[in-house]
Amino acid sequence: MSGTERQTKYDVIVVGGGPAGLAAALEAKETGAEKVLILERNHELGGILNQCIHNGFGLHHFKEELTGPEYAGRFISRLPGSGIEVMADTMVLEITPDKTVHAMNSRDGYMQLTASAIVLTMGCRERTRGAIAIPGDRPAGIFTAGAAQLYVNVEGYMVGRRVLILGSGDIGLIMARRMTLEGAKVLGCVELMPYSNGLNRNIVQCLNDYNIPLYLSHTITNIQGDKRVEKVTVSKVDENRRPIPGTEMEFECDTVLLSVGLIPENELSRQAGIRMDRRTNGPEVYENMETSIPGVFASGNVVHVHDLVDFVTAESQRAGKAAALFALHGETPPGEEILVENGACVNYTVPQKIRPENVGKFVEIFFRVNFVYRDVVIRVTSGEEVLASYKREHMAPGEMEKIVLPKALLEKARDGKIRVSVEKEAQAE
Amino acid sequence: MVDVLIIGGGVCGCSLLYRLSRYKLNVVLVEKENDVSLGTTKANSAIVHAGYDPEPGTKMARYNVEGNAQMEKLCQDLDVPYLRTGSLVLAFDGEQMQVVDTLFHRGRQNGVPGLQVLTPKEIREMEPNVSDQVKSALYAPTAAVISPWELAIAQAETAVKNGAQVKLNCPVTAMEKTEEGFRVTAGGEVISARFVVNAAGVDCDRVHNMLCPPSYTVYPSKGQYYLLDKSQGDLVKHVIFQCPSSQGKGVLVAPTVHGNLLVGPNAEPAEKGDVGTTAEGMDFVREKAALSVSGINYRDSIRNFAGLRANTDQEDFLVGETEVPGFFQIAGIKSPGLTSAPAIAEDMVRMLGEAGLPLQEKENFDGTRKVTRFKKLSHEERARKIQENPLYGKIVCRCETITEGEIVDALHRPLPPCSVDGVKRRCGSGMGRCQGGFCGPRVQEIIARELGVPQTQVMQDREGMYIITGETKQGGKNQ
Numbered sequence: 001m002s003g004t005e006r007q008t009k010y011d012v013i014v015v016g017g018g019p020a021g022l023a024a025a026l027e028a029k030e031t032g033a034e035k036v037l038i039l040e041r042n043h044e045l046g047g048i049l050n051q052c053i054h055n056g057f058g059l060h061h062f063k064e065e066l067t068g069p070e071y072a073g074r075f076i077s078r079l080p081g082s083g084i085e086v087m088a089d090t091m092v093l094e095i096t097p098d099k100t101v102h103a104m105n106s107r108d109g110y111m112q113l114t115a116s117a118i119v120l121t122m123g124c125r126e127r128t129r130g131a132i133a134i135p136g137d138r139p140a141g142i143f144t145a146g147a148a149q150l151y152v153n154v155e156g157y158m159v160g161r162r163v164l165i166l167g168s169g170d171i172g173l174i175m176a177r178r179m180t181l182e183g184a185k186v187l188g189c190v191e192l193m194p195y196s197n198g199l200n201r202n203i204v205q206c207l208n209d210y211n212i213p214l215y216l217s218h219t220i221t222n223i224q225g226d227k228r229v230e231k232v233t234v235s236k237v238d239e240n241r242r243p244i245p246g247t248e249m250e251f252e253c254d255t256v257l258l259s260v261g262l263i264p265e266n267e268l269s270r271q272a273g274i275r276m277d278r279r280t281n282g283p284e285v286y287e288n289m290e291t292s293i294p295g296v297f298a299s300g301n302v303v304h305v306h307d308l309v310d311f312v313t314a315e316s317q318r319a320g321k322a323a324a325l326f327a328l329h330g331e332t333p334p335g336e337e338i339l340v341e342n343g344a345c346v347n348y349t350v351p352q353k354i355r356p357e358n359v360g361k362f363v364e365i366f367f368r369v370n371f372v373y374r375d376v377v378i379r380v381t382s383g384e385e386v387l388a389s390y391k392r393e394h395m396a397p398g399e400m401e402k403i404v405l406p407k408a409l410l411e412k413a414r415d416g417k418i419r420v421s422v423e424k425e426a427q428a429e
Numbered sequence: 430m431v432d433v434l435i436i437g438g439g440v441c442g443c444s445l446l447y448r449l450s451r452y453k454l455n456v457v458l459v460e461k462e463n464d465v466s467l468g469t470t471k472a473n474s475a476i477v478h479a480g481y482d483p484e485p486g487t488k489m490a491r492y493n494v495e496g497n498a499q500m501e502k503l504c505q506d507l508d509v510p511y512l513r514t515g516s517l518v519l520a521f522d523g524e525q526m527q528v529v530d531t532l533f534h535r536g537r538q539n540g541v542p543g544l545q546v547l548t549p550k551e552i553r554e555m556e557p558n559v560s561d562q563v564k565s566a567l568y569a570p571t572a573a574v575i576s577p578w579e580l581a582i583a584q585a586e587t588a589v590k591n592g593a594q595v596k597l598n599c600p601v602t603a604m605e606k607t608e609e610g611f612r613v614t615a616g617g618e619v620i621s622a623r624f625v626v627n628a629a630g631v632d633c634d635r636v637h638n639m640l641c642p643p644s645y646t647v648y649p650s651k652g653q654y655y656l657l658d659k660s661q662g663d664l665v666k667h668v669i670f671q672c673p674s675s676q677g678k679g680v681l682v683a684p685t686v687h688g689n690l691l692v693g694p695n696a697e698p699a700e701k702g703d704v705g706t707t708a709e710g711m712d713f714v715r716e717k718a719a720l721s722v723s724g725i726n727y728r729d730s731i732r733n734f735a736g737l738r739a740n741t742d743q744e745d746f747l748v749g750e751t752e753v754p755g756f757f758q759i760a761g762i763k764s765p766g767l768t769s770a771p772a773i774a775e776d777m778v779r780m781l782g783e784a785g786l787p788l789q790e791k792e793n794f795d796g797t798r799k800v801t802r803f804k805k806l807s808h809e810e811r812a813r814k815i816q817e818n819p820l821y822g823k824i825v826c827r828c829e830t831i832t833e834g835e836i837v838d839a840l841h842r843p844l845p846p847c848s849v850d851g852v853k854r855r856c857g858s859g860m861g862r863c864q865g866g867f868c869g870p871r872v873q874e875i876i877a878r879e880l881g882v883p884q885t886q887v888m889q890d891r892e893g894m895y896i897i898t899g900e901t902k903q904g905g906k907n908q
Contacts, residue, residue, distance in 0.1 A: 041824065091830075093830065106815065109815040110822075144866045151870055151897065158898045158899045158901055224705075226893075
């Protein structure tokens with residue numbers, strides 16, 4: 001071992017200093033964990049919020065509208081004097097099942113830090129052109145929306161003059177407005193699905209208000225350009241999402257922004273041997289956000305992609321609290337486990353498993369549906385029995401859904417399983 | 430007066446430059462792009478072929494087997510990623526089993542060591558994910574995978590270190606024969622050279638015809654690929670070929686030397702410069718690959734790309750002196766060109782020597798190169814490295830664990846890169862699953878800082894591939 005290697009024991013180590021990590025660390029500290037450490041790979045805390053200079057954050061949590069940096073600032077300003085240690089510019093390279101965290105930075109060198117509990121809050125990354133195999137040339141001028149956002153909002157550089165956006169995820173919509181305000185011409189937003197994956201308010205405020213057309217059921221079928229993007233072909237797609245020949249439209253533009261999905265960033269989790277959920281691309285978690293490795297918790301976009309940071313905060317507070325309790329009192333004794341199954345129309349649920357003994361008065365279940373639905377009922381069933389129903393006028397894949405199950409209902413679960421599904425209201429009555 | 434002028438900075442040109450840099454000669458390589466390895470060298474299957482494919486007696490057969498034998502040592506000397514995986518050619522029916530037998534005998538004739546024809550059981554033991562329809566396979570233990578662009582760059586860097594010159598952004602526009610040799614106009618400059626070697630890749634016919642009457646034509650054949658994330662990288666351990674046909678070696682599935690999975694290529698006629706991918710091409714690749722290996726998860730695709738084979742209307746490689754004395758060529762280099770490059774270079778040096786080039790070795794020649802790859806270091810070595818230079822403590826590319834120290838190193842080696850992709854080819858930053866989404870801006874900033882140029886002028890790759898169009902309304906980094 002080299003002299004620069006630190007061997008320090010923490011109660012709770014939080015991997016990632018974005019909104020999830022900040023909330024988890026603060027909550028862990030408040031719950032009574034003594035030595036709490038946040039490891040952040042960037043120079044500053046706040047994660048992706050730092051480049052989200054638009055407003056609309058905090059309506060649930062703070063009951064007011066904040067910008068991204070303001071929202072992060074509310075948490076960061078609580079750190080001084082809290083006793084929480086922060087290492088910025090620090091990369092975590094490996095987490096072992098015995099809860100050793102291998103991390104490095106320029107100042108402290110290569111470190112092996114041990115923790116009683118770990119909270120994983122690494123967030124997510126954007127899907128790229130390669131992930132969706134857009135055909136065509138390979139010129140410069142194709143950016144993920146988030147990369148463009150970083151250039152424009154943090155670095156102060158423009159990345160295009162005539163822009164086409166593929167995908168109507170929230171970052172794409174936000175960037176449509178942002179590029180317009182910076183003087184670029186945004187020619188349109190092209191969405192493969194027959195509906196947008198973004199929040200409705202973003203469609204209105206970022207596209208409609210600027211007369212930017214939204215092409216639903218369309219996709220990019222060719223990109224041309226030797227050095228920089230010159231021309232993009234857009235085609236309508238059929239119900240199987242295949243381009244329909246003869247429907248091609250051509251857009252002369254120098255820039256394509258991609259907002260085609262987010263992927264939880266779980267290389268560390270996988271390598272640590274944490275059990276993953278293929279549907280979320282995140283770790284399977286219990287009601288308190290504990291993963292399959294006792295004492296390792298996860299929250300925020302690393303578990304499932306959220307659309308509102310307010311829910312990331314709430315979820316991460318749960319994780320931070322549980323991590324502190326684990327550090328203070330040790331492992332949850334083995335007990336009954338209820339598996340949450342995905343029924344009709346449901347893409348995934350978080351948590352995937354519930355330990356009723358760990359549940360206070362109620363447990364929150366988050367999920368997303370697989371299509372746009374109107375006038376439907378969410379059903380929670382176990383075997384043949386309907387445990388609970390919740391009416392919804394409108395549901396969409398772009399909007400994370402939440403139901404609250406009282407503890408008493410969990411006791412009615414049979415064979416250790418409950419199922420969440422969505423049905424047409426008519427069928428339900 | 431330049432002793433040897435090499436036209437083209439692909440793997441062949443760079444191999445020759447490297448070989449010649451050991452002699453007391455004035456050697457110059459001109460490249461039309463802003464970096465070496467930007468043509469076929471950066472977009473191919475990255476295979477060091479064993480040598481059973483080419484017809485015995487051809488240049489291709491000889492250079493392939495010789496090149497294969499040289500490659501491991503060369504990669505060691507130059508610190509270029511190389512992995513001897515071995516390869517399998519799969520047969521799915523009686524006709525293909527015969528092809529496998531033919532390849533086996535051809536390989537023996539070509540002098541390929543260790544060839545074996547395997548039974549389905551042996552194949553499945555070696556490669557559990559290979560289709561259970563397989564009937565037999567040719568196993569070639571000497572096949573390997575390599576980083577082709579790093580081979581070119583490493584040789585160019587090492588040549589420059591030993592006194593050779595590389596002139597970038599220097600397209601050859603005219604050539605004439607003179608008393609003592611040649612006058613070559615390249616990038617607006619006139620260079621007098623005693624010998625000229627045309628290694629212009631897909632453009633070799635154009636360069637050839639500047640001095641000689643046309644005698645061959647390049648008909649580029651485009652190949653499209655999928656590159657998959659490291660999560661798919663251990664699906665197969667060997668290079669998995671299908672039986673070759675007139676279309677080429679067919680669609681292969683192979684681990685890359687960087688730990689990814691490579692699937693492709695197809696083969697289709699294309700114009701020079703057309704390296705676009707098409708939906709049809711990608712569909713074809715997926716369809717064909719599924720015959721060899723099941724369970725390739727294309728959701729983990731991180732990039733598609735295409736490259737051009739410099740196919741000509743001649744069967745064999747065109748290596749040697751043209752009808753104009755002193756004007757040599759390494760032309761029509763299709764597969765197995767990458768494997769052959771070191772052997773071709775060696776042979777070209779011999780030919781130049783025979784034509785009168787004095788081959789007197791330098792006393793202080795150092796043909797080796799060593800680079801730091803932080804990711805490959807042990808915990809202790811990492812700690813030491815960071816202590817020595819804190820820049821190694823800063824991870825820039827999080828997907829591939831590439832540090833700022835490595836990027837700064839590359840920017841200060843001989844033949845420094847000037848673009849984000851130039852750094853990528855040397856360090857591996859941006860090669861991972863986010864494809865530079867996170868690290869691209871950081872890399873751009875580091876290049877600008879280290880080379881002392883404005884960030885707006887740092888290109889994605891070739892000249893003209895600008896990333897930034899200007900500052901924002903209240904722009905500027907230091908507002």
